[in-house]
Amino acid sequence: MSDVKIALDIMGGDHGPHVLLSAAEKSLKQLPKLHLTICGHLSEYAHFKNGLDAKTLSRVDFVDCDEVVTMNDKPTTALRKKKQSSMRKVIDLVQSGDAQACVSSGNTGALMAMAFYVLKTLPGISRPALISWLPKGQGKKVLLLDLGASVNCDAEGLFQYAVMGSVLAEQCSHIHSPKVALLNVGEEDIKGNTLVKHADQLLRDCPSVNYIGYVEGDQIFSGDADVVVTDGFTGNIALKSSEGIAKLVISEIKQATTETLFARILSKLALPLLKKLYQRMNPDQYNGASLIGLRGIVVKSHGNASAEACYYAIKQAYEEAENAVPDKIKTKIESVLMEH
Structure with a gap:
């Protein structure tokens, strides 16, 4: 039973990282195959770590990110100048294959611009x-x-x-x-x-x-x-x-x-x-809008979402990763193009 690896940006929500971390904790309890890579400021992790047992904590990696994409950042600015941000890092992890999907509650325009630039679209899309x-x-x-x-x-x-x-x-x-x-x-x-x-x-x-x-x-x-x-x-x-x-x-x-x-x-x-x-x-x-048609799975959570709502966004990413949705779309598009 292989892990399903999800990268989670905890710095983008309206209510602070604790909401995303609460969702992460529930996700780890509810989804036994889930492995999370949490990206954000390391100073936010201490309380979260203390709430997990050793076995659950072994399914979590932490990545310290100095930069944050704010809601006021223009997509082009975020793309050019926020390459060390938590949002960019979760997308990079999908691109490198170290994560099968990523979730962010941050700036929608910036997330779409970064995902489109880094992951590219599937052939035929x-x-x-x-x-x-x-x-x-x-x-x-x-x-x-x-x-x-x-x-x-x-x-x-x-x-x-x-x-x-x-x-x-x-x-x-x-x-x-x-x-x-x-x-x-x-x-x-x-x-x-x-x-x-x-x-x-x-x-x-x-x-x-x-x-x-x-x-x-x-x-x-x-x-x-x-x-x-x-x-x-x-x-x-x-x-x-x-x-x-x-x-x-x-x-x-x-x-x-x-x-x-x-x-x-x-x-x-x-x-x-x-x-x-x-x-x-x-x-x-x-909660959880998927940006489909890319060579990787990106799920956007509402910025003002509760911890419960963020859990459903993580679950959506998990299900898409488990079902290899981009590969299925690629296969379907290829067969459709052959029909035409």
Whole structure:
């Protein structure tokens, strides 16, 4: 049983390294094959080391990094001037083969620029894409991409996203022949712009992708699709809008259940149902956007994520590494190119 080696940048989150270290501790306990290389300031590690037994600590390496990529750093500045940063180090470890995947909560633009420069894209992939799981009806999940890695995208790019999303859904959620859809302003063939219509035709001509046609925005969370594909501009707006709605609904439920004595009594009676609903919709378990299409695995955690949410980002990287997702995407892309 070989180790799954993950490099973790602990310096990028909004709440400090202790959040990432708490997530690391839980990950080591929950994932017995996990080996972590933790990158950051050595001064942050003492408490973490004291909380682990000798056997668990033997599965952790520590790398001291003098520099930190801040949220205010421009991607180009971080790429040129922060080569000794914890963010750059975790990506370098993936590139050298000393780690199978890396996780960072830092500056998204800098992470994408560094990963693209250091790891490069797989043959047949023009641009990487950010992809993440979202909840949908009946306790199921859907993959949405791109979430903002490339604001501008052509039809070939959307086609590549569809192939990559299909592979990730199949490998990490074990969905046989995942249903792939394009996000559009309507389901009818006549709807949409030239870009979407061209991508639609490319997917219809590709038998190795289980393409089911167009879906509208509300069907991301309720439709049949396992993978929903769009450009980074639209995908990022869809993601942020859904996050905003989720926060609004949770806030309104909390307010409604405390307004009156009768409401408080009813909320107590409904507590088991509300807990079950929250567990299903809990945003923590959907933390972790993968930058797919690269020659290595890079997972971006939300900067303001809790320790629990960061754990799910590490788990996402672990599952992708265990299933050798980049290799599977490479094989799939090669077979698709041969069909065309």
